Amino acid sequence: MSFSYMPGFGNDFETESLPGALPQGRNSPQRPAYGLYAEQLSGSPFTAPRGTNERSWLYRIRPSVRHTARFAAFAQPHWKSAPNNGDHELALGQLRWDPVPIPNVETDFVAGIRTMTTAGDVFTQVGMAAHVFVANTDMVDDHFFNADGELLVVPQEGGVRFVTEMGVIEVTPGEICVLPRGLVFKVELVDGPVRGYLCENYGAKFTLPDRGPIGANCLANPRDFKTPAAWFEEKETPCRLIVKWCGAFHVTEIGHSPLDVVAWHGNYAPYKYDLSTYSPVGAILFDHPDPSIFTVLTAPSGEEGTANIDFVIFPPRWLVAEDTFRPPWYHRNIMSEFMGLIHGQYDAKEEGFVPGGMSLHNMMLAHGPDATGFEKASRAELKPQKLDNTMAFMFETRFPQMLTRYAAELDTRQDNYIDCWSDLKKRFNGTPEGDWS
Numbered sequence: 001m002s003f004s005y006m007p008g009f010g011n012d013f014e015t016e017s018l019p020g021a022l023p024q025g026r027n028s029p030q031r032p033a034y035g036l037y038a039e040q041l042s043g044s045p046f047t048a049p050r051g052t053n054e055r056s057w058l059y060r061i062r063p064s065v066r067h068t069a070r071f072a073a074f075a076q077p078h079w080k081s082a083p084n085n086g087d088h089e090l091a092l093g094q095l096r097w098d099p100v101p102i103p104n105v106e107t108d109f110v111a112g113i114r115t116m117t118t119a120g121d122v123f124t125q126v127g128m129a130a131h132v133f134v135a136n137t138d139m140v141d142d143h144f145f146n147a148d149g150e151l152l153v154v155p156q157e158g159g160v161r162f163v164t165e166m167g168v169i170e171v172t173p174g175e176i177c178v179l180p181r182g183l184v185f186k187v188e189l190v191d192g193p194v195r196g197y198l199c200e201n202y203g204a205k206f207t208l209p210d211r212g213p214i215g216a217n218c219l220a221n222p223r224d225f226k227t228p229a230a231w232f233e234e235k236e237t238p239c240r241l242i243v244k245w246c247g248a249f250h251v252t253e254i255g256h257s258p259l260d261v262v263a264w265h266g267n268y269a270p271y272k273y274d275l276s277t278y279s280p281v282g283a284i285l286f287d288h289p290d291p292s293i294f295t296v297l298t299a300p301s302g303e304e305g306t307a308n309i310d311f312v313i314f315p316p317r318w319l320v321a322e323d324t325f326r327p328p329w330y331h332r333n334i335m336s337e338f339m340g341l342i343h344g345q346y347d348a349k350e351e352g353f354v355p356g357g358m359s360l361h362n363m364m365l366a367h368g369p370d371a372t373g374f375e376k377a378s379r380a381e382l383k384p385q386k387l388d389n390t391m392a393f394m395f396e397t398r399f400p401q402m403l404t405r406y407a408a409e410l411d412t413r414q415d416n417y418i419d420c421w422s423d424l425k426k427r428f429n430g431t432p433e434g435d436w437s
Contacts, residue, residue, distance in 0.1 A: 003168035005226035015230040016263035027057045037063040043268040056266025067258035074251040081247030082118035088408035098412035099356030102193045106137045109187035110144050117401035122148050122247050127399045128309050130338040131198040139186040147245040151179040152199040159190030165261045167228025169272050177272040184258050197340045199395045203308035206297040220296045224277040227269045233259040283321045314392040319385045327377045330368030336401045337361045337394050344390030371423035
């Protein structure tokens with residue numbers, strides 16, 4: 001399978017997989033080329049301001065109304081939506097998990113999604129859900145779309161190929177992709193079983209954060225985002241389409257592939273991004289900046305400066321600050337933080353936080369470096385230091401993240417996580433020097 005990408009974030013793209021399939025100068029000609037159907041996919045209200053208006057025109061073998069028949073209920077027991085009270089008895093606290101195991105039975109991408117937390121309300125399109133996914137088999141004749149929100153995919157182990165109606169995206173650990181609300185796709189495995197993290201965004205779509213005084217460059221640069229070129233599948237065999245709609249799942253059976261878009265143009269499309277192209281900024285004299293300087297994508301809430309979701313990474317970088325405690329400081333936060341580790345070691349945790357693992361620090365629950373990490377950072381020689389071979393991330397939201405029953409009862413939950421701070425000593429002794437013995 002050959003596929004290619006077009007660079008840029010939020011661009012108005014045009015692409016065709018057959019010459020002349022894309023109409024020029026109009027959207028809906030009377031007789032489109034190749035006998036195709038013209039169809040618009042809208043990601044915003046028609047009257048949204050130009051800067052936030054999202055739509056693409058698709059030229060396809062059959063219109064989408066032919067890609068559905070009668071629906072039936074579909075069981076998806078591990079994928080939950082907000083509002084969700086969890087239905088468990090685990091008390092409030094800081095939480096951490098080891099990786100979720102790859103299943104022993106055949107499990108495709110959609111069947112392998114397990115919800116860890118939910119926030120907000122899927123019915124009013126506010127908030128998010130944090131999931132993990134595990135899979136060991138392809139989706140061959142099954143296809144999926146999510147009417148509840150866009151999906152931010154963060155692979156941690158193994159490569160994933162998203163075969164979408166607008167093109168093919170392949171992502172490996174260290175890359176991410178975003179699949180818009182309503183986009184039809186199936187998932188293939190590139191090189192064996194996969195595991196990763198998934199953020200389901202119920203609210204306003206992800207966009208690039210404003211840079212403010214940083215200026216025109218650095219952080220995530222628009223040119224590094226890649227959108228797939230048109231690709232289509234003409235397959236006349238029985239297929240299924242699974243739909244998530246208002247937290248429930250439905251399935252319909254059709255006699256052909258729904259991935260039949262021969263050409264398209266517009267600005268509502270999937271995209272991928274290589275996290276290694278993120279250009280971090282930081283303190284070059286003293287103090288530790290806020291983690292907001294590591295925001296790759298943000299989904300605004302409507303209240304300025306307060307995100308429905310921030311996707312934040314902690315990439316390789318130099319630490320050079322003088323007379324400064326360099327790891328993240330201890331804090332309590334109005335935001336709720338779901339964190340995962342793609343590879344390497346996170347600088348605030350010396351033990352217990354491993355690739356594929358995750359943690360949850362809900363709003364106003366204190367957290368920060370473990371005791372071992374604090375001791376090491378407090379006594380380190382403050383010479384320039386390169387943090388290398390590391391990539392952690394956060395799904396951060398203004399809303400409380402409610403734990404699911406699956407997450408509360410998961411065997412990999414570290415019941416002793418709170419103990420990582422138990423060896424932090426009282427150093428106050430009434431003198432300016434304190435007790436650093």
